[in-house]
Amino acid sequence: MQDVYGKPGIKNMELVIMDEQSSKxxxxVRMALVNGFKQKLQEGSAVTLSRYSLGEIQPKYRMVNRPLRLSFLSNTIIEPCGDFTGSVFGFDFRPFNTITGLQQEEDGQFDVIGHVVASEDLDNYDKNGRSGKKKPLTLADKAGNELRCTLWGDYAQQFSDFVDKCANRGKILLIMQFCMMKIWDGRMGVQNGYNGTKLFLFNGNESIPKEEFMDVELYRLSYFSAQDEAKSENTASRISTQSKHSTRDEFLNKLHVKNIVELLDVDQGKASVIVGTIIAIHEEEGWWYLGCRKCNKKVIKESQFVDLEGDSKPKFGYQGTPDQWKCTKCDKIVTGIKTEFRLQIRVQDESGTISLSLFNDDVQALVGRSAYQLCDKYGCKLLKLVILLEKKGFDDLDESVLLDWLNVNVGDHDESQKVLNGVKNKILKAETLINQLRAMGHEITDDYLVDLNFFSED
Known part of the structure; x- marks a missing residue:
């Protein structure tokens, strides 16, 4: 059950109701009726409904992939039901292989159950002026199929809190009810959908005695009975309990601010903050590469892979072809590759200049587009435009001219306006951080010469 908010307040309330046969x-409940019915509609309670309407209009926030929806009327009658014999949750678990094989996202929400075999750090991110939490996971089913799962907001924090208290991190069983599909980097995964998703977490070493989780207990017994302790320990090592700081927290509290010239005295591997201006992009060194999906390192054609220490000729993969991709780090043939950013730039502050490499997440945060999207649609033009705008600001530039250029090189008017608004938000965020650093006593000047020749006048 979740409220759907419009700008003035609650727009309506969306519910999922279930009968004794577990049909959902x-x-x-429309906005005008929410206050009258909200106290009578509690999650988990059993009621009888009469005097309602059925319609084929699909709700904007669809949670159940069915052609009909029930609408409450002003004279709808709600009464308690004391003899409901149906399931409490009505889980209907979708097999992983019916999700991972899809190329397009499907409407509607569904349930998944799986063993958490890996998780990344809890990411406390700042994006377009908004802060939030993100927890990427990998789930496995009994057949060994893996599914990417991303938890956002309170769900990410719920998982992290559970892991901190769990005695056996190698046997965490996860249920996500009413999750939704999301494709990322060409791979289909799942994530929580709005606030209606329910997240259940269990220690696989402990029995689940509650009757409403009987089917979950049977799954737990059949899954973990065949898993040895060595495999469980290996899984536990892939469950991260670390937390990434937000951008603002890192810039203001966690790291030391340095001038470029002072970086010579900073120990290798120690992170620092510099405040400077991008004065050049080294396009001749390339700005993207094809990377391994597992480790993000560069992949090359096997025919181009040279073993300097080996005496024998290169042996090609099981297909006997030199056209397979091989990871330079994993030293294996890879079946999945993705386009990654690697941008060489020159940065200047009042003390000097320095060459830096920006990798995938950094560049994507800057331009708001993936490397694949830029390669496929825009090329390096959008990268240059964003950096130019972040250096010069909007005071001296005619937005109508920029929108005309974006309409030609990026897409329609709405998409172009999104690009422009995104850059504005990034500039505002950067200016806010710089002003906060100055307020903390850091001497940051911006009265040095900036060379704009790398971006042609047209």
Missing amino acids: MQAT
């Missing part, structure tokens, strides 16, 4: 249907 989405229901809607």
